[in-house]
Amino acid sequence: MTGSFKEEFKALVEGKTNIIVLFILPLLLVLILGIELSGEVLTEMPIAVADHDGSAFSMDLIRQFDSDETFSVEYRTDSDEDLEKLIRNSKARAGIIIPEGFYDDMAGLESPSIAMIYDGSNMSVTSVAKAKATEILLTYKAGITSKQLMGRLGMSYDDSVETAQGFIFRSKALYNPGKSFEDFLTPMLVAGIIQIAVALCAAASIRHEMLDVDKKKRFGHVSGKVLFYTFCGTFMYILCTALMATAAGIPFKGSLADAVLMSFGLSFAVSAFCVLISAVIKNKMVALVGAGLMIIPNSMMAGTTWPLMSMPTGYQAFAHYIPFIHFVDNYRNIFLKGATLGDMTNDLAYMFGFGAVSLIIAEFVVIVMETGKEDTVDEDISGSVQKRVSVNI
Incomplete structure (x- = not known):
């Protein structure tokens, strides 16, 4: 196992590709x-009216x-078609259409409509714009209703406000009150790229031609590879966690020790599984693709962007059954x-169990199947020699 670990370390130092994939990316x-998500929330969204x-x-x-800080009225037009064209050309991300006679209809209690149009091609923009526009319109509607009650029924201001509101609704977002995309997305995307880096390097780690030559190299060969890439993955998770919490300013409310343990569990599971792929598939390109x-x-699909x-x-x-599923939400929850x-015991146990099973199978493949292949080769050589002796006689 020690020899296999050193072999992988030497290959990492001498090569450039794995260093780039594992550490630089x-x-x-x-x-x-x-840098890209430093704005955290959407502001000054251009809208047309x-x-x-x-x-x-x-x-x-x-x-x-x-x-309002969310919107910026950049365009005014007299044509509904021109407004939709502005949104289609991505010059405006939302639009407001106020119909003719709107105020007179409202004063006559005819319940006129205001049309809000959103750029549905960007769901994040649509979600933010719709939530904020609804908040503004509901607040404005309550104010107008209050004025109508005061004017028509002679209510006091306080009574008219209470009647217009019906009930008071308050909302509070816990753990990410600023609705920061940086806090939500960055840990997940970084975790995903580290997992991919570990997987691709581990999937090309078994060198079958060396196993064919030296039988002793098979024992503990897999364990050394798995241990090496487990340490590499864990190291990168620790380093990137520290950078996100300091340089990027993402809130880190949990324990670094818990983050390390979860990172070790995922790195172990992914390393063992991908070394197993490398043991089963001799062609490195096919193993990498697999x-x-x-x-x-x-x-990308394990709840990182869509639940x-x-x-x-x-x-x-x-x-x-996927190890990353048992990691990704816990990792984000440690941060936020x-x-x-x-809270994470069962998920941690699954990742270690998944890695252990993969490691055992990979060891079996390398030791038993390679040995069986060698015996077959020896039998073929022995039969060939016997055949030559018989012919000579």
Whole structure:
């Protein structure tokens, strides 16, 4: 095992590809995400307005949107078609259409409609714009209803406000109150790229031609590879966790020791599984493709950007066998919720169990199957020699 570990370390030092994949790319990703998502929340979103009413009320409503930090009224048009064209060309991300006679209809209690149009091609933009626009419109609606009650029924201001509101609704977002995309996405994307890096390097780690030559190298050969890449993966998780918590400023409310243990569990499971792939598939290119097909999709689909609960039932059942599923939410929760080891015991046990089973099978493949192949070769050589002797006689 020690020899295999040293062999992999030597290959890492002498080669350049694995250093880039294992160490450089994850660090670059932390840097890139730290810069790209540094804005944290969407602000000054360009919107277009088609105000067919032109009343003091409609103009005041537009000012409410423009004064909010989420929106910036960049375009005004008299045509609904031109407004939709602005959104189609991505110049505006949302639009407000106020119909003609809107204020008069509202004063006559006819319940007119305001049309909000969103750029649905970007779901993040749509979600933020819709939530904020709804908040502004509901607040404005309550104010107008209050004024109508005061004017028509002679209610006091306080009574009219209570009647217009019906009930008071308050919401509070825990653990990510600022709705920061940086805090939400960065740990997940970094975790996924480190997993992919470990998987691809481990999937090309078994050198079958060396096993054919030296039988002694088979014993502990797999364990050395798995241990090496487990340490590499864990080291990168620790380093990137520290960088995200300091340089990127992502809140880290949990224990570093818990993060290390979870990282070790995932690195062990992924390393063992991909070394198994390398042991079974001798062609390195095929092994890399196989590992990529198994690891890369679940790095993106394991609840990193879209919740697992919203995925098809069949995939949800299958996903629970994937080690990354047992890691990704816990890793994010360590950052944002301060999750403790007691919350993650079952997931940690699964990752170690998955890695142990993969390691045992890989050792069996390398020791037993390679030995069986060698015996077959010896028998062929022996038969060939006997045949030559018989011919000579």
